[in-house]
Structures are given as structure tokens and as C-alpha cells.
Amino acid sequence: QQKNVTIGVSIPAATHGWTGGVVYHAQETAKQLEKTYPGLKVVVKTSPDGASQANALDDLTAQKIDALVVLPFNSDELTNPVNEVKKRGTFITVVDRGLKDPSIQDIYVAGNNPEFGRVAGKYFKDNLKQGNVVVFRGIPTVIDEERVTNFEKALEGSGVKVIDKQYANWNRDDAFRVMQDFLAKHPKIDAVWASDDDMALGIMEAIRQGKREDIKFVLGGAGMKDMVKRVMDGDKMIPADVSYPPAMISTAMFVTAGQFFANAPMRGTYVINAELITKDNAKNFYYPDSPF
């Protein structure tokens, strides 16, 4: 007796490194799940912005899905549209960014953006103790805002001072450009919070070109394999990283499939916390086969 279930997965389009990782993991997991559970169909859809994601949700519902796994672009914008899907009796799993109204979600696989900022801030506070830091922001979004505010909050009361911050759009080229300008502007920078591994790579090149010795380290984020490797290898400039695994989408999809195919009902919140990756634990975060 085969059970026919369709799971819709709605995620942001692969517009930068991290979301690229999400799309990759979603597609891989979809294949894997369909193999494991005959009768399960997984439909993965990407959208480039909040409004399109709302559209994609409409379209997924038109295909009569039983469950929805959604990584919302933006909590505020997507609360309503996800609620519309919920009203049709669809099982809802929310990933990373919580909705305004938590009663909508059946499962919440929480990434924790404030924590991401806090962990990073704490690292600076503990390791740098005092000095000048420049901060790279991503794209103006709630995620970015939460990360940066909590980073700054975590620094409070320490000798670490944020002397400049700019948006660099989670983009290597923009980060390179901004870092060159920071180097021209600030004669003494002690460390850089890149807040993202893609940006960290651009920053590293700019530092290398500028031959600046004053900068002690660059802290990225997200756990890109190249960066984890460097942490593992003990690179002085990259002593640590903050994890924010795009693979959380896989977790969510597994749990959701389990709701239908395993016997135990799977409800509740699964927190995937932002963790500090250091030389000691780096190998737990290293996935050489992932594109991210």
C-alpha cells in the first residue's frame, strides 16, 4: 500500500553563496527523499524576492501539496501568504526565519540570526579585547539587521570599537572594493567582521594587496567549505568562522517527510544554532562535496 504525498519546498533563488547552498541542498535532499520514500514527490521552487515567493506559494498550492517547507525571504512579508497555504490544511514547516505568527507553523527549523551576530561579537570581545573593527553588511534585509545589531550589542562594554560599516551585498567584488577604501581611509584596523564567507574572500585579497600588517584577523560566517578548510589548517587570518549551515533546509525536509512516512508525529521547534567554528571542531563542519 503506497502512500502518495507531495511536499512543496519554497526557497530563495541562488543569488549569492549562502542561498546557492540552500538551493543545492534542497535539490539533493529532494532526490534522496524521493528515492527513500516511494510515493513521495518533492517540488522545489526558488524565487528572487518576497513578492515572487508569495506567488510561488500560490502556484505550489495550485499543485495540491500536502506539506510546505518554506524558507521565507522575509518574516513580515510572508506571514500572510504562508497562512493562506495553511488554511487549506497544508502541513507547514518553516526554516530559518520565523513567521510573525508562530501558530501557523507545524515545524520550525530555526536558524538564529541574532545568535549569529552575538557569537561573532563575543568572539571579538574575547579575542581582540580592544581595538578597531570594520563591519561589512550584506544586503539591507531583516537578517542582516538582526545580525549587525546583535553583533554591536555583544561588543558593548568591551574595548572593541566599530569604526566603520558599509553594505557590500554579500558579494566578493563589492567587499574587495569597500575593503580597499577602508584601508585607504583607516590607518589602523585591528580586525574585520566580514559577516559572510563570500565577503571575507574579497576582503582577504584587498588586505593582501594592501600589505597591511595591522589587521589581525577576519571573521566571516556561514561555514563555506573553503573557509572551514582554512580554519582547520590554522590560517592566522581566519582563526574561526561562524556556522550558519545552508543544509538546515535538508533537516527541515527530512523532518517533514518523516511526519508522513515515519510513525511518530514530528512537531515543534528544531533550533540549528549559529556556532563558532574553531580549529578544534572544524572537521565537524567540513563538507568537501558541497558546492558551498
Next chain:
Amino acid sequence: MSSVLRAENVSKSFGPVEVLSGISLDLRPGEVHAVIGENGAGKSTLMRILSGHLQPTKGSLYLDDQPIAFSGPVEAESRGIVLVHQEILLAEDLTVSQNLFLGREIRRFGLVDDRAMRDRTRAILKDLGTAIDPDREVRRLSIADRQLVQIARALLVPHKVVAFDEPTAVLTPVEAESLFQIIRRLRAHGAAILYISHRLNEVKAIADRVTVLRDGRFIATRDIDGLEPLEMARLMVGRDMSKLYPEKPATASDQDILSVRTMSVPGYVEDVSFSLRRGEILGFGGLIGAGRTELFESLVGLRPSEGSIALNGRNVRFNDAREAMAAGVVYLSEDRKGKGLLLRQDLRVNLTLAALEKFGRGPFIDVPAEERALDTAIKDFDIRTRRRDLLAGQLSGGNQQKLLLAKMMLADPQVVVIDEPTRGVDIGTKEQIYRFIASLAEQGRSVIVISSEMQELIGLCHRVVVMRNGRIAGEVAQTDLSEDAIVYLATGVHEERAAEIAAGQA
């Protein structure tokens, strides 16, 4: 007698170049006042000043003896002074009636009343002797039809003074005759008409007084009585103009260089056959819309067509103008603004565009050679420009025509098709162009002249083919060349009427 519009000591400079110096002119109600002069003499500039398009640099205007300065053409129009431009100024994307009423739409309940405008358009065009569809986009009209629309537009506003800047240059005798009737009617109603034309016979027939300009200076104002075209020409050019047409060169051989069989251009031309001999000047006559332009555009590959073309006995088919040029066949468009010249580029760029490969030096353009070619062209074709670095669009109308001629001749063609060669060209230059065409024939080249000026066809061509409604209506041999014969074939009306039209034109 009191004057309705008067210019006193008007001068105009573009930058440091003065193109009008101290012109005075007074215009009386109920007269047709012709302004004549060579290309570039400043006629159009004067008209533009009188109708508010340009501000004079010196001098003043008086309307009904009150000094006046127009803020622009709109104000001039509101005071009853309208200008029909030499160059077509219509919005190509709008329909005929939309253009006619642009800026003064008839409204009903706040919305445009298209039906009323269409009806009035049709009526006014009918007055002009044409049946252009008011809903046709101007883009799809021939140059002649556009000119008629432009005239219609001017007649639509209440007017005291109507200035026509070479209105008949693109018209055939039939439309020109309708226009003259309208002009006479306007005059009868007490309006003053300013009239510019290079066709001196027309001036003689319609004008009451004539003002002559030369090089931007006032030469004379004369009553028409006793002023014959020959004398007008002398005043304009400053020398005697006894002989306009050169001797027709003997056709070098009977050998056909070009023969066209059962050519059809869908929608325009049906089943046309003719042949052209070496050293021959073949005329193509007909009314507007006869399809001559389309026939030759398709001959050189600018339009799709059916039928066969043999050049020097070999069958050819050109896919674009480049191939035709390579084979020695060039076509000079009648639409010098739209298809002939790059108005926003300078004279040199325009001159060499069609024959750039002749100015190559390795992979690069030999600019000094281009400059020399421009010097030659300015001399050979008597292009009157006070500055060599003008843009083509800043040349006077007739000089644009000369530049276009010079440009296409650089391609050194065997067969030249010239559509309306002397449109808007002054009489002195006409003579030069005719001599030039004759010399082409003497050199053994063949020329096809498409013209709506019958005088020109008769004076210049060995043979004239006449088209009507997209077909060949007949051929007139050299010995039989007369206006009657051509008009008869072109219109298809019976012979007395044809003779009348021809006479009215004379």
C-alpha cells in the same frame, strides 16, 4: 497701401555668420508676394523669422503697422501668420488628421472628437485635389502626400498671412494647379501670401510682386507686370540665364545596358517592362503615387519584388543597395531628409558614406582624401555653404539636394537612377545639374530621371516612359515629347483636359 506684415532691416546670424543682412519687405493684404533667390540665399530663414520660428538678430517686424516680436511660431499662428515649411514637419507616427489638428484638437465633452476632425480633414484635402485617407499614418505617405498634408495644416488655422516655402517642389502639375486655385481664393479673401519657388514660370503665373534675395542681401522688389522669368533668373543669379537645358548628347549605341521584364512590386507596381540603352537619358513621368519610386527602389534591392532584371545581358538580382552599387547601379532617393542624408552628421561624413571603400588607406579612412573630395564636390556641385563644418541638416534645402547628388556620384555608377533630381534647386544650379547629367550620358553611362516636372523631362531626356497607377501607361519618343502627351498618359483623361492642365502649369 497699408501693409499687413512688414520687415525692416532684418538681419540674422548663426554664430558669427550673417545669413541675412538688412532685409526689408512689406506684405500687403490681398497680394501674392514671391521671394526668389539662389539656394542658400536666405529665403527660408526670412520666412522663419516672419513666422516666429527664429528671432532676428537685428531689425524689427511690424504687424498691421504695430511693432511686434513673436515669442514663437505658436504666437505667430495665433495672430494669423502661418508657414508651410520647405522641409516636411509632421509627426510620422500620427495619422493625417491627427497631424492636421495637433495642438488644436477639436474636443467634445473633454475628449477628442475624431469623427469631426476626420471629416474636416477629408474636406480640406479634397479642396487640395487629393483623396488621402485621413486615418493613414503619415509614415506611410509619399513625400508629395506629406507636403499636401502640411499645406492643409496651414490652411486650417484662421490666417492673415500664409507663407509657402517651395510648396510645389514635390508636387505634380495636377496638385500644383489645385494649390494655385486655393492661393487665388485666399488672395480674393484678402489674405497675404508669401510664396517661394524655384519654378519661375509658376512665379510668373501666380505672383503680384517679386522680391529677389542674393547671398542674404536684398536685391530688388518688382511688380510682376513686365518681369519675365528670364529677367528673374538674371536678378537671382547675377548673370544671364538664356539656356537652361544642354544639348542632348547622341546616344552612344543601341545596346541595352539594362532591361527589366514583368517587374511587380506587391501593392505598388504591376507588370512593368522597359529597357535602357547605353548613354541614354530615360525619363520616368507620372503623377504622385504612380509607383515610380517603388519600382526603382525594388530594382536596386531596397524592396521585395518579382520579375527579371538583366544588366549587360546577364540576369541579376540585388538583395540590397550595396550589391546594386557594386554592380554599378545607384539610386538617389527623392526623400533627402529621411533616406538621403544623415542630418546630424557633417558634410564630409555624408559625402563619402556610400563610397567609403574608395577612401581606405589600409584599414583606415583617409581623411585628407575625404576633405579633398569635399572640396571637389563643393566646387562641382556648387554647394553653397559658408562653413564646411556645418551639419547636413543645417544646409539650405537645395544645397542638401546637391550634397546628395555629389554623394551618390562618388560611387562612380554605370546606371544612375535619380528620383526628382532638381527638387528645390535654384535655376542656376539646375542648369549645372542638367549639364552634369548630360555629361554622364556622354561618358557612356545611362541615366534614369524620375521627375514630376514635365519641362525637365522634355528638355533633358531622350525618351520618356509614363506610369499611371503602378503600370506603364505608354512611352513618348524624343520627337513626340510634349507636355500634352505626357499629361495625357499620366492622367488618362481625354486630350483637351490634358492640354488645359499642361497650360495651367506653364
Next chain:
Amino acid sequence: MTETVLRSSAEKRRFNFDMRALSPFIALIVLVIAGALINPDFLTASNLLNVVTRSAFIAIIAVGATFVIAGGGLDLSVGSMAALVAGIMILTLNGLGNPGYGTLALGMLAAVGLGAACGLANGLIVTFGRIEPFIVTLGTMGIFRSLVIWLAAGGTITLRNSELRELYRPVYFGDVAGVPVPILAFLAVAAVGALILYKTSFGRHVIAIGSNEDVARYSGVPIWRVRTLTYIIQGICVGIAILVYVPRLGSATPTTGLLWELQAITAVVIGGTALRGGLGRVWGTVVGAIILELVANIMVLSNFVSEFLVGAVQGAIIIIAMLVQRSLQRGR
């Protein structure tokens, strides 16, 4: 003989003309058929209504863009302007506080008014500064976008009062006799737009300045006023689109309206309006907006295409749709 030749050519022309105006509709039908073949769920009423409803924002904005483009201009700032208008509208509603139709009406007024003001700014800089509209609106695009980011302090501007949200919701989710309100809104905007463009002298003047500015000037068309008005109309359309947009998601973010300008211009061009100006097809524009949304919908409904390649297929479909249109127009 003459008579028949004349007549037949006139008829032929009328037919051509229709073909040209019809071709976006034909492309639409072809797409619908393709969609039906790809996924049977496509042809359900609810899916089609969804798609058309969603196309409302772009359609309404694109009606404004039709004016700007027909008049020979271009407006790249509409997406950012939409975000700014949405942001200010929500802030206004939050500021006014008490839920009620009066509050809503004030908020809506603020949105449309701000849209008009933004349009006015674009229009004045373009006409008085005599700068390429491309540069002007690229500049204001940056300005509007930054203002949203600043107002949102990098985060989101959300309609806080949930009662007000519920009150406002029907403007996107409600329907009148089965037709969703956004569809009614865009039909109304398109109808008014078509009326203005085709039946008023202002509309005629827009086409005239797009076709040949010199001619329009000589004819006494007040160029600057007409041109500025096209930008204001564009701004008002953005305002109206936002009236329908806000009840849907209830918030504005720095990414709201990203790339809407490209979508609006694409809708206009697919609809048959040429970018060089002098021609405007309001109904074609609306169809263009629906086509864009349909293509996106078909992409979501189809399961053949890897998510990575969706953009490629979408791009290809749009090019093919235009090729189909062109060949229809040529095979006249």
C-alpha cells in the same frame, strides 16, 4: 480599376494593423496552450485567477510606463519608487493608528500623492535639466531605494495594527462577483489609461512628443508640461499599484519592487509599444504584464527544469514569444 486597387490596399492595411495590435494576444493564447500541456492544474480557474491577480502590480505600473515610453522617455525608478511609496504608506497608517476606513483612505491618499510627487521630481529633472531620462531615473532609483533602507533602518516596515490589516485585506484578497479586486483595479487603470492616451488631446500630445518633439513644439504642444505629466502619471500608477500591493504582504522592505522597472518596461515592449516613442498600446501592455506572470507561473508548475535553469528558460520563452509576434506581423 483605380478604385479597386485603392480599395484593396486600404483593406489590406487595416488587416495589418489589427494583426500588429493583436499579436500580443496571440502570444498569450499560445502560452496558455503551452501551459495547459505542461501541467493540467494550469488551466484551473483558481490558478489562472491567481496569475492574473498577481500581474496587477506590474500591469498597473506598466500602464504608466506606456505613457512615459510613448512620450519618448524612460523611467527606471518605478521599482524603488514602489518600495518608497509602500514604506511611507505603511508608516502613515502606523502613525495614524486607529483602525478605520478614514485611516485607510488617508494612507491611500498619501501613497498616491507621494507617487505623484516622485513622478513630478523625475519629470522636472528630465525636462528642465535636459538630461537623458535613463540617467535621471537611475539616479532617483538609487535615491528612492536608499530612503526606504533608511526609513526601515535596514530592516522591514510592517503594518503593525492587525485590525487595520484585516480591514485592508479584501483590497487584495476580496472579489466582486467572483472577480478579484486587483483585476478590477488594473482593468480600471488600463481603461482610464486607454481613454486618456487615445481620446484626449493630452494623450495625442504624448504621442506627438514621442514621435517628433520639434513638430510638437511648432504645433504649440506644451512639451515640458506634457512630458512632466507623463512622469506624474507613472508616479500615480505606482501609487495605485501599491494600494493593491500593501494588503497582500502588509510590509515594505528594502527589496520590495526590486527589478519591477525591468518587468514593467518588458511588459510595455511585449505589448507592442516601441521604446523609441511615438506609439503606445495600453491594452497590449496589460497583456504583456500577464504574459510575464504566466511565464513565471508555468515555470513553477513545470517540473522538468532544474531550479538553476529557470531564468534561462524564462528568458528564452520571452524571446521566442517576441519572435512569434514578429513573424505574425511580417506574414501579413
Next chain:
Amino acid sequence: MTETVLRSSAEKRRFNFDMRALSPFIALIVLVIAGALINPDFLTASNLLNVVTRSAFIAIIAVGATFVIAGGGLDLSVGSMAALVAGIMILTLNGLGNPGYGTLALGMLAAVGLGAACGLANGLIVTFGRIEPFIVTLGTMGIFRSLVIWLAAGGTITLRNSELRELYRPVYFGDVAGVPVPILAFLAVAAVGALILYKTSFGRHVIAIGSNEDVARYSGVPIWRVRTLTYIIQGICVGIAILVYVPRLGSATPTTGLLWELQAITAVVIGGTALRGGLGRVWGTVVGAIILELVANIMVLSNFVSEFLVGAVQGAIIIIAMLVQRSLQRGR
């Protein structure tokens, strides 16, 4: 009398002409002064060299865009094309494996060849399909971008061999007699571009089709070939820009080249080339690209502007720069 008139007028004209061509340079100088006032670090050689070096990609691409735009076209696909070319180039280098100049040369050849091929595709669809270039290149923009994302499987395409990277690095970071290689590269591209546009008959033909296509056609200019070639040149320029881009970070991501098309077009327009075609100013374009990069640099160096408002100030500066240029040209 006539003589003197001729002489003086020619001089005046030369002066006018120069004013117009010079105005981007003047805007540049004004910006440099403003930058120096805002932050003394601005005028350091290393900062200025950095800025000009960074502007190399956009400058090189914009030289190609000058051709397309002068010929009356438009290419929105350059940013995506750049990403695709970078991706394929890196994959080629990774595939060839062994580090050496031969490998590098092959990879470079692949990049420029692919760029030319992409340009050819754009050109053929525009000319043979007779579709608005806006739509065509918007379509291919989606296609190229998707292909990169697909090749990178959503992640990053990285030059794996570190020896090869070191070998290649000097192409961005190296210098000849103190002048960084990218600056030399863009000077060379601009010089060749100017030569082609101003001194060859092909260049003349580009201007002709951009001025008035009908006139060009009636004059026997091979419209299709010339127009297609402008897109190919654009493609080759993208290829060359990528040669300089890849050694910088050694990777291509789905965000590589995002919005470069807008920047390139802006550089072209700031440089004095009109979007309607018929005019091309290669050196102006290069200055335009530098201006864009300078404005961004000044934004980061200044301390007045909140990071939220950077975009607004940047937009405003560009509009003001254009206004200054315009008034310079008018007050001649």
C-alpha cells in the same frame, strides 16, 4: 572678410566641440577636488590608483557598449555574460590543469572566444529576429545568468590550482613602471576602440546606422553585418574585462557582474554618448566609468553619510554631475 569669418567661426566651433567632449573630464576634475576636500586620504596615489584600477572592468565593457549604443542598440546582458565568461574560463583552466603560460593562454582564448560568441548570439537575434534589443538582451541576460548558476550548482566556481592563480595574479595586481596592468589594459582597449570607431569605415558605418538606418541602407551600408559586429565587439570587450577580472579573486559566483550592465550604460551616457545612437565618445566613456567608481570611493571615504543613505547620495551626485555637464555645454 569672408576669410576672417571662416577662420573665426571654425575656431569657435572647435571650441564648442571641445567643450562638449571635455565636459566629462571637467566633471571628473570637480569630483576629484570634492573628494580631496572630504578626505585627505583620497588624494593619495595608492587610493587613486586603486580606484582607477577597479574601474577597469566597467571601462572595458563600456567601450564595447559605446559601439552598441552608437549604432542605435543596447545590451543589457553584459553583466551576466561577464559571469558566464568568467565561469567558463575558470572551468577551462581547472580542466586543463597543469599550471603554465600555455594553459593561461588557452583559458584566455576561451574567454574572449566565448564573449564573442555570446555577442554574436545577441547580434543575430536582434538583427534577424528584428526584436527590440532591450528585450533580446534582457532574455539573454537571464539565460547567461542561469547558465552560470547551473554550472556553479548554486555555489562558486573557483580557480583550484593555486600555482596557476599565483601565475595569473599579476594580471590584476601587477604593474608596469608603476602603472597597474588593468589600467594599461583599459587604456589599450579604449585606444583600439577609438581607432576603430573614428578611423575605420566600419566605425563610420556604426555611426551611420545609429544616426538613421534608412539612410545607411540606401547608401549601401551592410546594416545587419555592422549591427551584429557591434554586439560581437561588445562580447569581446566583456571577454577582455574578464581576463583582468579573474586573477583578482580567482572565482566566479552567481553574483559576479550583477548590475554591470547598468553601470556600463551609465558610464557611456555620462561620457557624452546619447542613447538614441549616432554618436560615440570612447574616451568620454572611459572617464564615465572612472567617475562612477570615484563616486563610490568618495562615499566610503566620507564620514557624513549613513550607510543606509549611500545609494541616495550616489544617485544625487550622478544627476548633479550631469547637470553640471549640461550647463557647461549650454553656456558655450
